[in-house]
């Protein structure tokens with residue numbers, strides 16, 4: 340467990356901490372090695388930031404070992420929409436629907452491997468391989484190399500080092516390896532194009548120009564990191580919740596039609612991608628607090644999604660919630676490009692798991708430990724009757 | 726009871742979250758890119774409930790319902 344100096348356990352569920360911030364310091368100066376700037380936690384401020392990309396730029400929003408701006412995440416409007424026009428159709432619901440049956444088969448293979456044991460670490464057995472394999476196939480990277488790719492994305496998201504400077508160095512080094520993997524795939528697809536993403540990127544035009552090879556690398560780099568860990572963290576959060584709430588768990592087993600609504604409510608409540616970063620392009624204010632040009636703003640999606648000023652019964656997990664316009668996939672122009680794919684993977688994962696494992700719980704003695712930022716649960720040990 | 730209902734979807738505001746056409750497929754549909762379209766601007770009474778649900782769940786508040 341990692342405790343702060345004040346004794347707050349940072350590995351537990353974060354919702355109470357979000358409430359504390361909203362009630363006492365909704366716009367707060369933060370100063371630590373990871374970020375110096377301002378954090379906002381009210382739904383109103385969060386949406387203001389997301390909806391005003393001209394004032395809150397996303398260039399510099401992520402420091403994940405990249406050497407050029409990530410596309411489309413760090414591109415501001417109007418440039419941004421050129422890339423989205425190219426990428427949106429590849430990630431649209433119609434395209435995603437074509438992957439559903441192979442995803443279902445994959446989930447079942449993963450469950451087959453553990454079901455007779457009556458126990459598994461859900462994170463490593465299901466939540467990590469599922470999105471990795473779906474994504475690598477779709478993207479055009481060799482699935483046999485999944486473990487290597489998982490190690491690479493972990494090297495960026497959770498560098499195995501002690502301090503911040505070492506982490507930056509480790510990220511930059513891992514970043515170079517990711518570029519090399521992508522470059523290798525580009526060379527291969529140039530020689531033998533198929534119907535995967537990399538081949539399509541190489542063939543695509545923006546404003547009458549072919550994408551440059553750097554463009555393809557910069558899109559690939561972002562997809563690599565955005566497509567793997569986010570779905571893993573979401574599955575972890577959802578299963579951790581359901582393992583501890585048998586009534587809701589039983590409901591999904593008995594009424595699989597309720598799974599889509601349950602999934603949306605758990606996306607709201609858990610907000611597996613807890614926040615995003617922006618950089619102010621001009622002096623402005625949020626809730627009356629001055630923000631200076633150049634300030635970084637940390638936008639807390641999880642807090643916005645549980646803000647009682649916006650939601651009715653904000654702190655109640657309610658699968659029957661009629662109105663649920665959560666922003667777990669962000670909002671405004673940078674709305675998650677992979678949201679349709681992610682929703683399909685999560686829904687199919689939940690459907691098959693609850694069909695095959697109708698009653699499960701946390702292994703006795705286990706308390707789920709959530710990582711920060713991207714909220715995965717590495718110690719998600721589950722047990723069930725065989 | 727309302728007599729007639731019209732729905733408008735602001736394509737400028739829409740960011741393609743896809744909530745409307747998933748929750749109310751008789752009222753909204755997806756374009757090729759995953760952004761929302763209105764099936765028919767005049768909504769028949771049996772679909773009023775669905776239209777409200779689709780509109781109410783849009784995270785970008787891109788859908789307006791006009792009842793008269």
Ligand code: HEM
Pocket residue numbers: 397400410411412413423474561562565566567569570573611612615616640667668669670672673674675676677678680681682
């Ligand atoms: C449940 C899983 C996921 C969650 C919760 C999630 C969340 C998010 C969020 C919050 C953003 C906004 C970032 C910002 O505004 O700064 C985002 C952007 C993005 N996501 Fe996801 N994501 C998920 C899955 C995926 C997947 C599977 C992919 C790709 C296959 C993906 C690709 C992207 C891309 C490319 C962007 C940048 C979009 C842009 O800047 O226009 N995401 N995601």
Ligand code: SF4
Pocket residue numbers: 734738739740741742743744745746759760761782783784785786787788
């Ligand atoms: S829910 Fe809103 S943002 Fe999403 S597709 Fe429909 S109109 Fe667009």
